[in-house]
Amino acid sequence: MKVAIATIGRRAAACLVLLLALVLPPASAEQRIDPAADQRAFQAYFRQAFPSVALNDFANGPYAVDKDMRKQWEEIMQFPPYDFALEDGKKLFETPFKNGKTYADCFPQKGIGIRQNYPYFDRQTGEVVTLDLAINRCREQNGETPLPYQVGDMAAIDAYMASTSRGKPFAIALPADPRAFAAYEKGKKFFYERRGQLNFSCASCHVQAAGKRLRGDILAPALGILASFPIYRSDWGSMGTVDRRFISCNDQVRSVAFKPEDELYRDLEYFLSYMSNGVAIAGPGTRP
Amino acid sequence: MKPEKIMVRLALVLLVGATALAGAASAQAATQSEFEAAYRAATEAEQKASALRNQWTPTEAALEAAAKAAAAKDYGTAMDLARRAEALAEASVEQAKEQDKLWQNAVLK
Structure with a gap:
């Protein structure tokens, strides 16, 4: 009789555990x-x-971790090769669209000093919005054709816009929204998973081999890499955007x-920028 | 060397030569339909890689080269390339499946 009661007790406990597992909601994405x-x-x-290496210096990639390259870079920076693009960019930014509006009308703070907040998660559309995507959406909202993403006017x-944010630390927000956490996690996965016939991940070069040589190049640390x-x-x-770098x-x-601007690339940019929160924006920059 | 041994060795050499010739002939004699079957299999494997968002550039290059060789009616070369593309595509599918879990081992903790 006692054995039967014990068996019934164990079965009841097992049923209770099963019932709880079914009734209780699974841990949300934010919790995991x-x-x-x-x-x-x-x-x-x-x-x-x-x-x-000081935290902000990580923005300078290989120049932060290799003395010889830093000397070369300091020489280069006497006449920064991005200066022409910077001048063109200011003109383009200030030139009104056909409808009389400008880029400043599309952005908070008129687009000045905001680079450190991009990419952000748009809770209305449920997606990651990069600065380049926002630039093209601004153009489309004002009846202009979108720009090619990797080079030229977009860069x-x-x-x-980056130059107006120099010195402001990355401040990427991650709202309490399961979709934002999912986008973050997709970006994180993309960063760490190996791909391609050479079986490399982003982390293979920019974490595990950061600061080491890959043929003639010194690999930049992933921290601050997009700053x-x-x-x-x-x-x-020539100049290139984040998309150009990811694609190459x-x-x-x-x-x-x-x-360019594929959802996975945007998620990757979101993850990498969030990892670099606190590193000051130093763009535009130069690389070998 | 004894004549029997010489005969055995000669027979072996002939056998290897004949096998090699037969292989080359079969590659040359690949027909359009054989190529099409190999190409279809390669394309299907590559579609699986695409669905997993993990295609490799050498697969695409091999598929393109296979189609070019077939257009020039060189079905032997085209079939070799299609088979190579299929093997590459299958490897990329395997990589994607493995990395779906393995990536977590690389995360900085």
Whole structure:
């Protein structure tokens, strides 16, 4: 009799556990994902790997971690190669659209000193909005055709807007919205997962091999890596946006790149920028 | 060397040569329909990679080169390239499936 009662008790307990598992809601995305902890670990890793590099100096990529390259960069910066783009960008930014409005009408603070807040998560549309996407949406809202994303006028406008934010630390917000957490997590996954025939992830170069040589290049640490964008890259011989960099990285590891401003690229930019919160904007920048 | 041994060795050499020739002939003799089947299989594998958002550039290059060789009626080369594309596409699908979980091991903690 006692055995039977014990068996019934155990079965009842098991049923109760099963019932609770069915009734209680699963842990939400926000509960499972801890971006603040990710950010602490991310920044601690690079601060430990490069103890002599000041937080804001991470924005300067390879020039922050290699003495010889820094000397070359200091020489280059006497006549920064992005200056022409900066000048063009200011003109483009201030030139009214056909309807008389300007870019300033589309942005908070008239578009001045706001780069550090991009990308942001738009709770209305449920997606990540980068500065370049916002620039093109502004154009479309005002009856203009969107600009190509990787080079040219887009890079120039981007350069001017970034220059008005120099010294302002990245302040990427992550609202308490499961969709924002999902976008963050997708960006994080993209950063760490290996892809392409060469089986490289973003982290393979910019975490595990940061500061080391890859043929003639010194690999930039991932911390602060987007704070100098857009960049004039000597290898390109022209300016390029974040999209251009993501696409060329994918191509280098023999992975078919996505279209500029693809959702995955925007999520990746969101994750990387959030990881760099606190690093001051230094764009536009230069790279070898 | 004994004549029997010489005969055995000669037979082996002939066998290897004949096999190689047969292989080359089969590649040359690949027909349009055989190529089309190989190309279809490669394209299907590449579509799976695309659905996983993990295509490789060499796969695309091999598919393009295969189509070009077929257009020039060089079905032997075209079939080799299509088979290569299929193998690459399958590897990219495998990579995507593996990385779906493995990426978490690389996260800084």
